[in-house]
Structures are given as C-alpha cells and as structure tokens.
Amino acid sequence: MSEPVRIGVLTSGGDAPGMNAAVRAVVRSALAHGAEPYAIREGWQGAVDGGDSIRKMEWSDVSSTLDRGGTVIGTARSKDFRERYGLLAAAKNLVQRGIDHLVVIGGDGSLSGTEEFRREWPGLLAELVEKGEVDQATVDTHGNLAIVGLVGSIDNDLVGTDTTIGADTALHRIIDAIDQISSTAASHQRTFIIEVMGRHCGYLTLMAAMAGGCDYVLIPELPPAPGWEDDLLEKLRLGREAGRRESLILVAEGATDQAGNAIDSQWIAQFLRERRGEDVRVTILGHVQRGGTPSAYDRWMSTVLGFAAVQEVLKVKPEDEDYIIGIRNNRVARIPLVEAVRKTRAVGVAISEGRYDQAVAARGAGFAQTLRINEIMSSPPSTDAKPEGHSVGKRIAIVHAGGLAPGMNTAARAAVRLGIARGYTMLGIQGGFPGLIRADVRELSWSEVDAWAFEGGAELGTRRTIPTVEQLYSVGRSLENSNIDALLVIGGFNAYLAAHLLVTERNRYPAFRIPIVCVPASIDNNLPGTELSIGADSAVNNAVWALDRVKESAAASRRCFVAEIMGRYCGYLTMISGIAAGAEMVYLHERQPNLNQIARDAVLMTESFERGRKLFLVLRNEEASPEYNLEFMSRAFEQEGGGRFDVRQDDIGHLQQGGKPSPFDRLLATRLVYYALKELDEQLEAGTHAATYVGFSSAYISPKPLERMMDDVDEEFRRPRDQWWLEFEAVSQAVSLKGTEIKRELPIRDA
16 A cells, blocks of 8 residues: 655745645645645745654644734745755655655745755755665655645735735735825825835735825836926825825835835935925834735635645646646636746846836736726826817716625726716716616716725615616606716616616617616625626625634634625625635535535534534525525534534624725726726717626626626526636635545636
8 A cells, every 4th residue: 555645835935924824725635635744844944954844734733723824834034945955955854754745835936946946856866865865765756746836925926826825915904004094194184105015016015005095106117217206296286286185105115216226215205394394204014014814815715725736736747847826817727937937037127127118017917007097096187187089078977786895985986086087077876776866966076086995885875776667767867867978887786787777778768878887896796797796805804804703702612603694695705705714614505505414514513523623613605595594504503412512603794795895895996997987988989888797707808798698697596607616615625624535626727
C-alpha cells in the first residue's frame, strides 16, 4: 500500500487578511482528498529550519481561524532561502518528510522564489544524495516537486489576477477611515490628506478614492505632470464652490512626480496651508490596512482558492509549467506564474521609463477605466467645460424599484455626476414607480448627491410596486409632462418587471418609446444578465458579521444554531455567507431538503457533538422549503440531540439590507451606472429607444435586450437560470464537514 500524498502549505512575505481562510481550506481539502497536510511555519524559513517548523496538520488544527487576521502559521522573508545552502536545507527537510506537493501563499517575490525552487529541485536532491544526506530511494519516490501558488497581497499588485487575498479587507479598512475622516472634515470645512499603502501599485488608493468620493488621487502608475500643484488647487477650489465642505486627497505611499521625486504628504499639507490658508491635516493609515478580521469576500473567496489549489496541485505533472490559482472575470482560473511575475515587474520598468499609459494598461482594463470614471466623478462642473454632442440637455430620470439594497445611493450619485458631465439634466423620481405616477420628479444637482455614496438606504426612496394596467396611462402622461427623454431604472426583480411591462406596452403607449436601461440592485443577487448585483456583497458582510456574533455566544456551551438568511428562492446569500462564516450545513431552495436528509443530518450533527464539538452552525435560505421551516428544523435537531446539545434559532432578517454599502458595492454601482449611461448615450445620439439591462458577467459586458429578459429567468422562482455560485457546493462541504469525500471538482478556467 503506497503512502498518502503529503501536501505542504506555507505563507510567505507580508501577511494579508484571508490567508488563514486559505490555509484552513488547504488543510481540510487535502484531508478530503485523502492526502496528509503539513504546515510549514514562518514561510520558507520554516522549510530551511525544519524540525518543529514543519508540522502535520489535523482537521481541528485550523478550527476557529476563519475570522482571524494575519496568518496563524506565521510568515517571514527568508534571506537563507535565497542562498544555495538554504535551498538545500529546505529540500532536505521536505523530502525527508515525504512532502513533494506545495501550496504557497504569498506575493510575487515569494512565488518567483518558489518557481526557482521547483526548477532547482532535481539538482538539489542529486546534491543531497551525493553528500549522503538523502538516500536514492527517497529521491526516486519524490523526484518531482508539484507547486501551486495563491497570491496573498493587500496591494493587489500581481498582473493577471483581478484580486488578491487581502485586498478587499484592506479596502474596507481604508473606506472606514475615509468615511470617518470625511465627517469631521466636513464639520470644520477642512482638507485631509490620507496616505495609503501601495509602494509600487496604486490599486488601493485609486479604488478607495472612487469608493470614498475623494477629490484628488496620486498613484505610482500615473505620476502627475509638472505644475500638478496648480491643478490640485484649482480642483479643490471648484469643489468648494460647488458646495463641498471637505476636501480629501489620497496619496499612495509610492507616489512620485514625473521626475521621480517622492510626493510627501506633509509637503502637500504645507503647500496647501501656504497657498489656501486653511487648516490641513495628514493621516497615514499604515499597517491598520493590513490587520484585523478579514472581510466576507476574503474569507469565502480565499476558501474557494485554497480548495482549488489542492485540487490542482494533485494533478501537476513534471512537464507542467508553474501557475497560480487566481480570480479572472469572477471565475477561478489558472494563471501562468512566470508570465504573471514578468508582467508585474514590467509595470515598474514602464513607470521608470516614463511609459505611463503602458503602466496603467498593464494593470488591466478595469484599472484604466476606474481612472477615467474617478476623474469625471471628482471633477466639479465648470463653466469653462462645455459638453459636446447632439444629446446635450436631454433629460434622464432615475427611479428605484424593488427591495432596498445597499449601494442604491451610490448608483444614483454616480448617475447624476456622470450624466451632468455628459451635459444631461438629471432627474430623480421620488418613491419608485408610484412617485412617477404622481409626477414626483425633480432635478438633481452635482452637490446634492455629494454625500449619497456613503449612506445606506435610498434617498430617492424605493417601492416594490409594479404599475397596473390601469396605471399605465398615468405613467405615460407623467413621462411626457416631465419631458423625460430616457429612464434609468435601478433596483431588483420588480424593477425589471416594471421596465419590461413598459416595453411590452409601447404599441399602446407611445410615451414609453424612450431609451430604458435597468441596473441590478438586489441583495438577493437573483437578477438576469448579471452575476453580481449591487448590494449583495454588503448583505453577505452584514450576515457574516451577525453570524460571528452568534457563534461567539456559544463559546461556553454545546450548541447548534440554525440561522435563516434572506434571498427568497435564490440561495446565493446563504451559500456565500455559509462559506464565509464556516457553516457546517447549508440548506438552499435550489437543493430542496427532504425529511430523510434532515434526519441524516441530525444524526451526523449528534455524532459530531459526541466527538467533542461545541458549536454547529446551520444556515437556511428563507424559502429553502415550504414544509420544513426554521422552527421545524430546529425542533428536529433538538429532538435527535436528546439533550446532548442546545438548539437555538435565529432569523438574521433585515439587518442584511442595512448599513453603509461595502467598498465592492460602491465600485460595482459606479461601474454599472457608467455602462448604463454609455448605453443611454448611444441610444440618444442615434435617436433610438432600445430597452436593455446591464450586468457584471464573466461572459459579456454589453447590454442585453429587455424584451428577451425572460430567456435568462426561471420565472416561477424569480432567479437566473445560470447560478454560477452553485459550483461552490463541493467547497462548502469539504471545508466544513469532517470526513467529507470529494465527489465533484471545482471548474477552473485557463486564463
């Protein structure tokens, strides 16, 4: 009988929130595959040192780590590993333990060092045999080193992957700080300069500037031209004239001017004090960006990546090239390691040689687009800038409909500012489609929407009401009387149904023959043509926060919690929250539970408590089953437990809809509205009146015709036909239930 495969996992370089989630997933996924996981402590230094630094891991060794920041297995930047003697020591310590599969979590330096180690592996083993430190039989058994990398970096600086482990959490920290600073800055009409991490990459600074509504941003990829100081002064002046009480300037720690001189935050502050004569404050966020509890995204996506890394490292052949597992277009993808590192380092070369356009382009289309959008969003209207085009002066109305979703205000704010920049008159319809029927329509200004980006709720109000056939005449009259040339509908499923109704009634009501675009905003994430809706990320973060509190309440007892999550007939919130919170069981409407399954799960739960478990978390989608509701499931588990553990139930409820939108939802809202206005722009220029809906999708970006909406929809259960996230079921089971065997693979694309 052959010995099981042994998989080593290590974290190297700077720590990043979410590393623990990835390590946990690697350990438990390895066990589910029948492999033996080993933790290599303190990064590559642990491999060099050997001994207790390389330790076999069991299921419980990674319990209670999902919500912890940093890395519980330690990290370091090893000088020894850069030398031949260090490589030899690492190879010896690994091969003597039979470890010839590695999952390495770190930045580009750690991953490039790993790639070199794999290339050197045969030569290192041969040298160890020659020295008599390793026998030939061991080398024959472990002659090939299989590696897979995961990128852990808050800077999100590796070219080729959309986001890296830790970046989302760091963005949360920055946005929290900006939101708090902006309130005190507005109180005193003060200017704040905020320095953000990012020595060689401006991702965090740029994304935070757009999500936080900042006035000016300085990043390494696009050093400002000579005379930029006057441009800064002018932009701040226009902002105050437009009604802004505060001014926020974001500076990446690695920002320079085009001469290569570092841009110092304190110098900017002194310059503004002298030229503007106002009180200027500097805040350097520092390592607060790197620490603390990881965001929901950095928990669930890191878990998925850890599962995928184990799946892939077990398949690596000697002739295969090295690759990392990352995220491309919202999908798990294989990305060639050497190519990714080469392209990442080429960005710095492009900057040093003054090829700034190439440096920006290398960061990806999303980065370049965010630069353009942020420049428009942060530039107050100026009498000197006259928009051009045939559509200047057209009147575009914004209406919310459906349930409330965090980020609706962000979307409306973006629409107003981007629309005004195009020369449109932007109108707000108060209170959804009933407000349109009442003709409760008013013009919105650039300054009025200034603070909307940071607030939960919906300043324009929202209703689930869909106009009745009898009300369509009033809708048409209101559109005509308000001189509305185009309609931007931001909301959930009822918003789409209402817009679809207008389209189908165009033959009867000519007033409906205007361009209409729907933008998805729903915590249920159940809308057609998009994989992610505005508000869903915020709802997951809210749910996970509540579940963390629930789990803490069981610390001193043996307890099962059954929690109900919103989402109606769409299980996205429940599945993703379950992975992020570490739920042992997840019940979805898409996989409707039956009585036999509940009975089997109750037995499994009881056996788990008998083996020493203290907490068991069960999540239930609110419409998972009409027969087996929250109370029924709780009683079934309690009855089967026979007093061995307590059972409590908790309906998380509307907490999931509340609070400020997450950074991701702010960015998603702004981008989707940008696409929507671009579509309206084209329709108005062409004099056409197509009705479309836009979305975030791995397959396409272009709008789709609203008339064909039902092609993408399961009408009975009001959810998309393609529910991409259901492929994560195998991940959820493998990392949460001890003894799970892998029955399905996670689909992984080639980048």
